[in-house]
Amino acid sequence: MTSQIGQTRSEQGLSLLRSGYLFASRARRRAGLSADSGCPVRMPLLGKQTVLVRGEEGVKLFYDTSRVQRDGAMPGVVQGPLFGAGAVHGLDGEAHRVRKNQLADMAYEDERVAAYKPFLAQELEDLVTRWKDGDNVYDSTAIAFGRASFRWAGIPWSTQEMDRWAHRMSRLLDTFGRPATHLVSRLDRIALDRRFAALIKDVRSGKVAAPEDSVLAHMAGLVDENGELVDAKTAGIELQNLTRPNVAVARFAAFAATALAEHPEWIKRIRAASEQRGGTLLDVPEAVAFAQEVRRVYPFVPMLPAEVTTDTEIQGCPVHKGERVVLDILGTNTDPATWDRAATFDPERFLGVEDAEAIPTFIPQGGADVRTGHRCPGEKIAVTSLSAAVVALCRPEVQLPSDQDDLTFSWTHMLTRPSTGVRVRSA
């Protein structure tokens, strides 16, 4: 542990907009620290004193509910379009515990994940066939993951309707939070909220039959901390929060395609391991390790904000009640203090690791505990989707690109991805 603290006195909002994923390392440098320093940095950010933290100590502070809260911490420009108004992400205390447990029961329990796998495998098998006409990994896996999620959730839509909503969900991720496209994300959010609220109302009125014990049936019956049914709009938003983020795994799938193109030795290994298991797409250990390494080093969620509720300190840096603490997600996943050859892409590091979620500094989908904190309940589903897509991309008939347009992406643009979506074709 160190007591060195970085400090910047000028407002850093513009730097956040300009620097994207490089913001945290630039902030450390600007404060006189090295880019990969583990020391906290204090700065004014978007009009509020903020302490930027990373690593194990940072995770401990950020997830300590006796010292921080989420309510009001996420800028509205992100919270509204991305998660939806009143979603679990912004709740605290008992309201959060009760809502979160109902969602984790759906997404985190092994039986629910097992129930998802056949839908996913079917969609990806069909996708490899569709790749004969040429497509891109991002758009095509977004549709495949969307269809698999909606079917898993028991949503009784036609394939065309599933594709329409999966497309709007993936467009949300490409457009929210940017002045030029913000309106598109608002319109998609309004349309999605209306469609999902109508579905919940139809289930509640008996007009639509939700399969017994399905995710849809449980979300239609979502209750608050007083045991009261939550309103249809909020229940619809949480049903989206159990399906939309799986569509978002398409971003990691696009990054995985670039990583495979750059590490062809892993294509051979993953293909052989799948063939040894009869050609399955599911649970291939080499593909799971590859997926974990993609989640560790490729840029997706950059940082998370929370508000400090009591005077405290981190590594000798005072943090005052009412100030903001920002957890550097990417900087924690690649923190040289805890990761060997932190900047090197090496899936080998995850081979034989039984429970990657237990690594305190591996937080691509948040840290600490799923049931008691805000950690994402969808990690098992995300890793299932991503690793199966990795196996599909390693099939002998699949051709990955070598064009730089497909293999590069901006580090200053949030959310980033290769702009082509990574073109793909199967023979």
Ligand code: HEM
């Ligand atoms: C690309 C894949 C995904 C990424 C990068 C991701 C990332 C995250 C992150 C960073 C958080 C916030 C953690 C925190 O605030 O401490 C979160 C929360 C959440 N995620 Fe995910 N997630 C993904 C996939 C999923 C999936 C597949 C599901 C559901 C099946 C899901 C459902 C949720 C829910 C419901 C929350 C709110 C948890 C809470 O506030 O208590 N996510 N996710």
